[in-house]
Amino acid sequence: MRGFSRKTRASGGSISGKMKPGVLFGVGLGPGDPELITLKAARLIGAAQVVAWPAAPGAESLARAIAAGLISPGVLELRVEVPMTAERAPAQAAYDAGAAEIGEVLAAGRDVVFLCEGDPLFYGSFMYLLSRLAGRFPVEVVPGVTSLSACAARAGVPLAARNEQMAVLPAPLPEAELRRRIEASDSVAIMKLGRHLPKVRALLRDLGLEKRAIYVERATQAEEVICPLSEAPAVAPYFSLILLRKGDDPWL
């Protein structure tokens, strides 16, 4: 962790006395199959005395579920509850509170392992804790397997080959913008489908690309779904995406 973040909160003075602060580990857990956790993540989780994880209010934490078999009995667990709202203020307040709680543990000299679905810095919640804590405490990020790589592996299609360019597009983007990006790219992954699936599907149909698109839901998890987009369910969960290759087949 070399700290190229432009905004850190180097407030100073918050570490009490001369105590060596704990290290904050942001640990990627991969897409869901606990065997897709890295050796390093498994080692850190197994040795952790304090783990923290994000969860929506009232819901179980997917991150904690993926790592469950590795967490030692009796460790301190910190739940960071993040409201899933379109407005940013409630989530920001939740991250402020979570960072304060984790910061207290770090200031007391104890390491904290923060569990992250997929990769910590690819659409993850860890970056919001990083921005709040990196100026005051040592931080190490352990990258993980993204849902993107998992979906490609399970569907058996390449993400990108040779000099192809790939666009990663969140489905909530306006339709006109999605259209421009899809038209301009060789390979496209459309993330966070949820209630935006009908919009995306209609757009791909209009572009004559629906038949080339693959729908993947909860890759490597027990409830995994993989099918041509034309056979996708009408309603998609948040953890679903579309893979689309437009170029000629680069395989041969």
Added chain:
Amino acid sequence: MRGFSRKTRASGGSISGKMKPGVLFGVGLGPGDPELITLKAARLIGAAQVVAWPAAPGAESLARAIAAGLISPGVLELRVEVPMTAERAPAQAAYDAGAAEIGEVLAAGRDVVFLCEGDPLFYGSFMYLLSRLAGRFPVEVVPGVTSLSACAARAGVPLAARNEQMAVLPAPLPEAELRRRIEASDSVAIMKLGRHLPKVRALLRDLGLEKRAIYVERATQAEEVICPLSEAPAVAPYFSLILLRKGDDPWL
């Protein structure tokens, strides 16, 4: 592996007698640190009786080096030599030969674990074997941590947050095309820099973005380099990339 590849070579009849064929595993090893191998990849490599790996002529194989500590003594190792040429025919012939050799082992009922740097389907050589063998043999792809995730983790910058879109661009693309894509995206990763670094750097300077760009070389490997692009070496290896965030800081 559900097999959505459009071109497979379902030749049939190539599996001798009634022998159950072996499984081809395409196993991602992550960016270089052997601890970033997944538990699943480590298990498969440790149990393998036949491993295969790509290498440039006369060079050591990075994939084999990453996995070296996990390969049991005395296993059969198949080297797939792939010439690094701009023309495709020499590499295609090499993949044909490698696939034929691996296919013989699979047809004899033995599993083959093919070692892949990073993720097998993200600019990897495995996809060329997949296209040649998937029609005739069972294949399973094990996703790995990409160099992209590793670079972001080591540099401490997010790849993408919230509804940001990310473009993955190979540096060999023409300058005008790189320019258009960079202008249109919130977050950009420029891969495969090599001898194209001066072109990319001049372009980013011209766009007023050089100061925001981070250069990362061989992330998580012993020779790792991370610095602002303005301090990057004049000559970059193939395993280097630039991370660039253009949007407002999404962290807070």
